[in-house]
Amino acid sequence: MNYIDNIAFAILLIIGIGFFVKNSKKIIRNIKLGKNIDRSDLPKERFKNMLKIAFGQSKMVKRPIAGILHIIVYAGFIIINIEVLEIIIDGLFGTHRVFSVLGGFYSFLIGSFEILAILVLVSVIIFWIRRMVLQIPRFWNKEMKGWPKNDALNILYFEMVLMSLFLLMNATDNHFQNLNIGNPISHYIAILFQESSFTVVNIIERTAWWLHIVGILIFLNYLYYSKHLHILLAFPNTYFANLKLKGQLSNLEAVTNEVKLMMDPSADPYAAPDENAAPPEKFGASDVADLNWVQLMNAYTCTECGRCTAVCPANITGKELSPRAIMMKTRDRLEEVGANIDKNGKFVDDGKQLLNDYISPEELWACTTCNACVEACPVNIDPLSIIIDLRRYLVMEQSAAPQQLNSMMTNIENNGAPWQYNQMDRLNWKDE
Amino acid sequence: MNVPTMAEMTAQGKQPDVLFWVGCAGSFDDRAKKITKAFVKILNKANVNFAVLGAEESCTGDPAKRAGNEFLFQMQAMANIEVLNAYDIKKIVTACPHGFNTIKNEYPELGGKYEVLHHTEFLKSLLDEGKITIEGGKYKGKRITFHDPCYLGRGNDVYEAPRLLIEKLEAELVEMKHCKTNGLCCGAGGAQMFKDAEKGNKEIYLERTEEALETKSSIIATGCPFCNTMITDGIKATNQEENVQVLDIAELIANAEDL
Numbered sequence: 216m217n218y219i220d221n222i223a224f225a226i227l228l229i230i231g232i233g234f235f236v237k238n239s240k241k242i243i244r245n246i247k248l249g250k251n252i253d254r255s256d257l258p259k260e261r262f263k264n265m266l267k268i269a270f271g272q273s274k275m276v277k278r279p280i281a282g283i284l285h286i287i288v289y290a291g292f293i294i295i296n297i298e299v300l301e302i303i304i305d306g307l308f309g310t311h312r313v314f315s316v317l318g319g320f321y322s323f324l325i326g327s328f329e330i331l332a333i334l335v336l337v338s339v340i341i342f343w344i345r346r347m348v349l350q351i352p353r354f355w356n357k358e359m360k361g362w363p364k365n366d367a368l369n370i371l372y373f374e375m376v377l378m379s380l381f382l383l384m385n386a387t388d389n390h391f392q393n394l395n396i397g398n399p400i401s402h403y404i405a406i407l408f409q410e411s412s413f414t415v416v417n418i419i420e421r422t423a424w425w426l427h428i429v430g431i432l433i434f435l436n437y438l439y440y441s442k443h444l445h446i447l448l449a450f451p452n453t454y455f456a457n458l459k460l461k462g463q464l465s466n467l468e469a470v471t472n473e474v475k476l477m478m479d480p481s482a483d484p485y486a487a488p489d490e491n492a493a494p495p496e497k498f499g500a501s502d503v504a505d506l507n508w509v510q511l512m513n514a515y516t517c518t519e520c521g522r523c524t525a526v527c528p529a530n531i532t533g534k535e536l537s538p539r540a541i542m543m544k545t546r547d548r549l550e551e552v553g554a555n556i557d558k559n560g561k562f563v564d565d566g567k568q569l570l571n572d573y574i575s576p577e578e579l580w581a582c583t584t585c586n587a588c589v590e591a592c593p594v595n596i597d598p599l600s601i602i603i604d605l606r607r608y609l610v611m612e613q614s615a616a617p618q619q620l621n622s623m624m625t626n627i628e629n630n631g632a633p634w635q636y637n638q639m640d641r642l643n644w645k646d647e
Numbered sequence: 648m649n650v651p652t653m654a655e656m657t658a659q660g661k662q663p664d665v666l667f668w669v670g671c672a673g674s675f676d677d678r679a680k681k682i683t684k685a686f687v688k689i690l691n692k693a694n695v696n697f698a699v700l701g702a703e704e705s706c707t708g709d710p711a712k713r714a715g716n717e718f719l720f721q722m723q724a725m726a727n728i729e730v731l732n733a734y735d736i737k738k739i740v741t742a743c744p745h746g747f748n749t750i751k752n753e754y755p756e757l758g759g760k761y762e763v764l765h766h767t768e769f770l771k772s773l774l775d776e777g778k779i780t781i782e783g784g785k786y787k788g789k790r791i792t793f794h795d796p797c798y799l800g801r802g803n804d805v806y807e808a809p810r811l812l813i814e815k816l817e818a819e820l821v822e823m824k825h826c827k828t829n830g831l832c833c834g835a836g837g838a839q840m841f842k843d844a845e846k847g848n849k850e851i852y853l854e855r856t857e858e859a860l861e862t863k864s865s866i867i868a869t870g871c872p873f874c875n876t877m878i879t880d881g882i883k884a885t886n887q888e889e890n891v892q893v894l895d896i897a898e899l900i901a902n903a904e905d906l
Contacts, residue, residue: 462802463752467717471757474721499715526825528832528855533848581845584713584837585797590828606715620714623841627719631705632671633841641669642701644680645650 224306224428231432238439242515245553249508254455261454264595269453274593278522281345284338288374291335292446295328295381302428312391322397329385329400336378343371353521356530358540363442363519370443373434380427387420389413445518449594452516455509456595461586464603469496470611499607502568503549506604513596514546523588523598529581536581538588538598544573545601570605579605580617648684649691652701653734663698665769666731668741668750671706672872678879679872685901686742686766692906693778697740703730709745712753714838721757724749728759742766742897744798744871745836751803765799767809767870767896774815781815784903791818791899792864794855794878795830796871809870809896816903821862831855835873856881860891867893 254261267273272289276282301314315321346354346367354367385391386404395402408416438444445452476482500506523538524530530537548569556562570576582602589597609615616624623633631638656663667690672679690697708723727750731739739761741747751763764772773779791813799805806827813820825831834844834851844850856878859867867882869875872895879893894902 460748460752460803462748462798464712466721466753466756470717470721474718474725477722478725498717526829526831528834528851529845529847531831531849532844532851532854534845535847536845577845580842581847582837583797583832583834583839583851585832586801587797587829587832590801603713603715606713607717608715610715611718616714616716617842619842620838623838624711624714624716624719627706627708627711627723631723632675633706633710634671634675636675638705639702641674641704642650642652642699644669644674644683645648647680 218309221307221309227429227432228303228306231435235435235439238436241553241557242439242444244556245549246508246511246515248504248549248552249506249511250504252507252509254509257458260458261456264456264458265450265454268593268595269449272593274595277591277593281520284341287331287334287338288342289446291331291338291378294331295335297324298328298381299428299431302424306428312388319396322394325385325391325397326399329382329398332378332381333400336375336382339371339374339378343368343375346371353525356521356524356537356539358537358543359519359521363543366441366443367519369437370441373430373437377427377430377434380423380430384420384423384427387416387423389416389420442517442519445516445594448512448516452512453595455512457509457597457600461589465600467498467607469498497608498611499609500601500604501570501608501612503545503552504562505608506545506569506601510597510601510604511545511549513598513601514542514549516594517542517546517596518594519543520593522591522593523596526587526591528583528585528587534578534581535575536578538602541574541578541598541601542596545569548573570608574605576609576615579609648687650687651698653698653703653736654701656698657734662735664696665738665740666734666736667697667699668707668739668743668746669699669704670741670743670746670872672876673742674704676872676876678875682742682872682875682895682897685895685906686897688901688906689770689773689779689897689904692904693773695773695778700730700734707746707749709749710838710841712749713836720753724754724757724759728754728757731759731761736761738762738764740764740766740769742870742872742895744796744802745873748798748802765803765805765808765870767799767812768805770812770896770900771808774812779900779904781812781900781903782817784816784905786816786818786866786899786903789818789866790821790862790864791816791866791868792821792823792859792862793826794823794833794859794867794869794874795827796869796874797830797832797836799870800830801828809868812896812900813868816899818866821864823858823862825858831858833869833871833874833877835877840873840876850881850884852877852881853884856885860885860887865891866899867891868896868899869893870896 272286275285304313305311345351382401382404385398385401387408392398392402392405497505503511519539521539527536527538552562555565579602584599586599589599626633626635630636669683673683705727706723707727708720712720739750744765747763747765750761774781793809793813810820832851833855867878869878875893875895882888882891882893
């Protein structure tokens with residue numbers, strides 16, 4: 216028996232999975248650069264959310280065409296992976312279609328995979344048409360130029376190739392075709408090879424088999440560089456997502472302490488500061504490490520579908536703001552910080568930050584905090600929380616609010632209303 | 648108009664069942680004051696034992712918080728909570744979704760825990776308890792569309808109370824292309840009310856008003872003084888003042904009853 220194949224396969228598998236594990240660790244490290252936020256409460260409700268939204272795709276079908284096509288691709292992806300398990304066992308132990316001992320059930324399985332594979336292939340082609348021929352606007356916003364556009368296409372091509380290889384592999388498997396059961400799709404393809412010699416067909420089968428598994432390993436490692444990470448992160452992302460009402464913004468604890476001290480009549484204004492006290496926390500966020508880890512996970516989870524941007528009132532009316540771009544820029548900056556740490560062992564100031572170098576105040580000030588983006592996200596990403604944290608930094612650390620907002624805030628401070636009216640006149644309407 | 652203040656009531660040794668939080672717009676904005684009065688008329692008609700804070704009320708801090716000024720927000724919040732707690736307030740109703748959201752969701756952590764209702768929810772409860780009856784009156788058969796305020800709808804998942812009230816008027820409720828969870832903002836939220844819009848190719852209020860006009864309704868109803876301002880601006884900009892009215896749910900009910 217020739218063991219070279221098995222050894223080559225094992226090495227390939229170890230390299231493929233090894234790289235993936237290494238890069239996954241980097242992603243986890245980067246996410247942990249974020250500040251702590253406690254999302255360990257209500258595990259049942261969180262689990263239910265994950266099952267419904269990530270596993271059950273409940274928010275995907277709000278846009279029915281894309282939603283149903285996506286469910287096909289997603290189901291195909293998960294179910295056809297059973298076949299990958301067989302490929303791995305075959306590859307490692309030199310068996311051929313080891314699960315075929317299951318008999319009739321095996322034929323049923325492979326038959327279902329074939330049907331799914333062709334459905335996935337068709338769905339992915341429709342996705343490509345929607346993107347490239349119909350040019351659905353949300354795929355063509357300005358943040359979708361260059362890599363984001365190519366990334367999306369690469370994923371579609373990958374899936375097309377993988378599904379085709381799977382069908383080709385089955386079609387050129389003489390033994391499998393001779394059984395003539397479980398090949399509802401591939402037997403049509405097999406017709407093409409009727410004239411070919413046994414050797415040629417066998418070579419095609421082996422090539423397709425190897426390319427299929429190599430393709431899967433490459434795809435697995437492509438995730439790290441791609442928006443396609445959502446296939447993994449959608450699950451923790453929906454689990455750890457905010458469960459509170461969308462209208463509620465967090466109250467900054469550091470501010471609460473300061474305000475309580477200010478309002479405490481027994482506080483000694485001349486007291487010397489505690490020498491052991493930690494330096495005061497930065498208010499709001501100007502860089503990725505000021506955001507919390509859920510917000511950073513959000514950035515890695517975003518698959519750039521643009522449903523958020525398509526419903527954003529600011530974006531619809533031509534403003535600079537795009538909630539998707541907020542997530543993409545956060546990820547870009549986080550990856551830059553991660554690469555900086557890889558290179559230097561720890562983060563060395565690069566003179567850049569998320570605010571201004573990636574996200575401009577103009578984008579931030581266009582937001583109406585309407586929560587349409589949060590509602591639209593199929594995996595519960597919260598771009599609004601990032602916008603608010605950056606605004607907090609602009610206002611509380613830099614006093615850099617637009618002039619009209621400064622006037623509004625001065626009015627609130629002076630007379631308890633956003634306009635210049637005397638607080639004593641609040642009940643005048645009664646007698647008008 | 649009978650509008651008791653907390654100070655007066657406390658002096659008389661009385662306690663209201665509910666505090667009406669009027670809000671800054673409701674107190675000072677000429678258009679919003681009409682909504683305030685309409686709501687008070689209904690409260691009086693239904694013999695609700697209510698009070699307002701009057702000069703002791705202050706901005707909830709919502710626009711400051713959403714502009715990023717957490718300091719100012721929390722100063723306002725804590726000052727208001729001190730007043731509310733001193734009066735031992737248990738239940739609050741407000742005609743502004745921003746105050747509603749802020750007091751309901753953001754005050755509890757700071758020590759202000761109350762039952763908070765938006766006026767459409769409160770009106771629905773008055774209806775359920777039989778304290779008010781709504782009959783079609785002058786709005787019977789009229790086409791009315793409802794604009795979901797973001798902080799009432801998406802922010803707090805209140806979609807049905809205002810719609811139910813419109814249906815009680817025996818009016819024809821027509822939905823806009825974007826409604827309920829998918830509603831389109833009027834453009835005022837997040838402190839945008841107090842500044843010019845950022846550079847773009849259209850005003851948000853115009854986009855929303857055009858959607859409302861597409862429904863061919865004679866009335867655009869809403870439940871927020873800021874949405875009301877924005878859409879009224881949209882109606883003016885599209886020269887539809889003769890044909891279309893922008894009214895708050897409280898006004899619809901008060902008018903229908905000729906209060």
